[in-house]
Amino acid sequence: MNTFEMNDQQVAGLAAAICATAEAMGQEMNPGTAAMMAEDLCAYSVPVVKAALKACRFEVKGKLAMADILQRVQAADGRPGKDEAWAIAMTSNDEFETVVLTDEIQLALAAAKPVLDAGDKVGARMAFNSAYERLVGQAREDNKQVNWHVSVGFDANRRVQAISKAAQMQRIPQERAQQYLADLSVEPVTEDGRALAGLITGTVTRPAPKLRAKLAAVKDSMLAMRRVSAEKKTELRILAANELADRRALLVQQAEQLEVRRAAQ
Structure with missing residues (x-):
């Protein structure tokens, strides 16, 4: 489950942002409707929802719908297509x-x-x-x-490359990447391998x-x-x-x- 949970002030601010987004798209929205939509989105982080609203303003043609917002919020969860x-x-x-x-x-x-x-x-x-x-x-x-x-x-070198790339793409935390490299006793054997490992550990030997x-x-x-x-x-x-x-x-x-x-x- 997600660990995000907006407080009342954040939900109220989100409702206002939803109303403003609808207005920017040429639509009038009842504040009560916006508040209900904000409550439905409160399990997600504020930056992610606001980014989704911004995407809706640029991408959605017609009226703003909950499905439009939710689609973009969920697409930001890090799962690849x-x-x-x-x-x-x-x-x-x-x-x-x-x-x-x-x-x-x-x-x-x-x-x-x-x-x-x-x-x-x-x-x-x-x-x-x-x-x-x-x-x-x-x-x-x-x-x-x-x-x-x-x-x-x-392949030990490919381990360094794969784990380093995953950390750079924020698919695994840097702390976990360091632990993976330590657990696997990875020692880079090429200049490229050392450079990649240095991005994670901060040291090149x-x-x-x-x-x-x-x-x-x-x-x-x-x-x-x-x-x-x-x-x-x-x-x-x-x-x-x-x-x-x-x-x-x-x-x-x-x-x-x-x-x-x-x-x-």
Whole structure:
């Protein structure tokens, strides 16, 4: 549930703003009607509602309606649109990628997974969109705040990039981003990685001798990989595919647990 709750003075001010917005749109509104609309919107923050009223003045043609305001208020909750949500969901297919996703994206992906596994990407996207819009609509009706969480991939540098980007987009608080990086023991191994991590932690450090030794070992390992036989490469691809399947199964399991918790609420 949202933690916002306007006080009486804020509700009265909002009612006045609703009347002023209606007047600016060429409509006369009864103060009692405006007060009732303000009461219905009091669960949201004042800045968000005022921004929605401003958007209505520029975008809505005709009379101001409660649905116009509510649509814009809800769109400010931080949940991505269905196209962006689908792109995020598809990123989770790469086991090396660290993905920051919402509960609704994870649940919708679980719903679309059987169709996706059958090889029908178009049908999977349709199933995903349908489930996602339903889940988002229900969450907004319940005034449930968006919940972003991290699905960790194998590539350490991509972890830094994904978590840093999520913090910059204010999808996760900087404190949580710092904790994620600390818990994952992420050490950036490139100048780009260090720069991104510095945006979160405020510190940029040079690789220590111990880390340089690890990097050298990684480099040696990569060179060895180039020399392995075609049979060994096939085995590695099979292993990677199995790891991807395990990760997707984990995502589905987490989605089922989320669904159970939603049903229990």
